[in-house]
Amino acid sequence: xxxxxxxxTGFIGKNLVPKIAEKHKVVCFVRKTSNTHELxxxxxxxxxxxxxxxxxxxxxxxSMDIAIHLATSHKQGNKQDLVAAENLIEACKENKVKKIIxxxxxxxxxxxxxDYGRIKLEIERMMRNSGLNYxxxxxxxxxxNNNLSLxxxxxxxxxxxxxxxxxxYKLNPVYIDDVTEAILRSIKSKKADRxxxxxxxxxxxxxxxxxxxxxxxxxxxxxxIHMPVSICLLIFKIFPIVSPEAVKGINEDTNxxxxxxxxxxxxxxxxxxQGIKNVSx
Numbered sequence: 001x002x003x004x005x006x007x008x009t010g011f012i013g014k015n016l017v018p019k020i021a022e023k024h025k026v027v028c029f030v031r032k033t034s035n036t037h038e039l040x041x042x043x044x045x046x047x048x049x050x051x052x053x054x055x056x057x058x059x060x061x062x063s064m065d066i067a068i069h070l071a072t073s074h075k076q077g078n079k080q081d082l083v084a085a086e087n088l089i090e091a092c093k094e095n096k097v098k099k100i101i102x103x104x105x106x107x108x109x110x111x112x113x114x115d116y117g118r119i120k121l122e123i124e125r126m127m128r129n130s131g132l133n134y135x136x137x138x139x140x141x142x143x144x145n146n147n148l149s150l151x152x153x154x155x156x157x158x159x160x161x162x163x164x165x166x167x168x169y170k171l172n173p174v175y176i177d178d179v180t181e182a183i184l185r186s187i188k189s190k191k192a193d194r195x196x197x198x199x200x201x202x203x204x205x206x207x208x209x210x211x212x213x214x215x216x217x218x219x220x221x222x223x224x225i226h227m228p229v230s231i232c233l234l235i236f237k238i239f240p241i242v243s244p245e246a247v248k249g250i251n252e253d254t255n256x257x258x259x260x261x262x263x264x265x266x267x268x269x270x271x272x273x274q275g276i277k278n279v280s281x
Contacts, residue, residue, distance in 0.1 A: 007070030
């Protein structure tokens with residue numbers, strides 16, 4: 001099959017593209033400024049364009065069987081992501097692409113939707129209403145062998161480990177290999193057609209427990225400081241780095257349901273306790 005990948009040079013794309021290229025022809029849709037060095041050794045073709053330019057997407061999707069949409073703005077919650085998704089959908093329609101696989105986020109399922117989650121949810125709606133065949137994947141917090149995402153940012157904070165709220169909220173961190181495997185299985189599985197899946201780690205675990213496991217694993221002796229949500233909201237009101245909705249959303253339990261992922265794609269994701277053994281800080 002011929003597969004187009006947007007966001008190929010990003011965190012997930014760099015892990016995914018070489019695996020797809022083992023069995024399929026891959027076209028990576030990249031910007032002029034994208035760093036393609038890590039992917040050049042894989043058997044892939046690069047197509048330079050802009051997601052905000054529909055004509056370049058129309059050109060890139062020509063003769064493609066599947067489009068995998070990983071790309072997202074560096075600025076989370078950027079409304080240009082909606083334009084990019086619409087352009088890709090219309091280009092896929094014009095060229096009769098058989099399927100779009102869209103990487104959404106568990107943030108789209110939160111009660112307190114921030115701009116990032118709201119835009120992911122809207123793109124999901126666009127995919128469902130497009131008339132195209134699709135698979136939507138909603139990963140939880142993704143970590144890899146050298147990237148612990150927001151968990152790592154807390155661990156690397158100077159002198160202390162800050163935790164917003166009481167830390168009792170439950171997460172399902174998911175290892176990068178499980179995310180890429182979900183995408184690979186969505187490519188070949190008819191059961192995944194016109195369906196959405198939560199892609200989450202095989203263990204629901206509190207943030208406090210995650211920090212405890214990491215402290216033991218990486219021999220970190222810094223104290224954990226819990227910051228009341230009310231204080232964080234006040235700080236971020238003065239310094240608007242994070243929205244109030246994002247702060248509230250962080251304190252929600254991850255409402256992940258992987259039953260259909262296991263049933264349709266036969267994918268059993270690893271627990272954080274297993275995955276952390278692959279990680280180095």
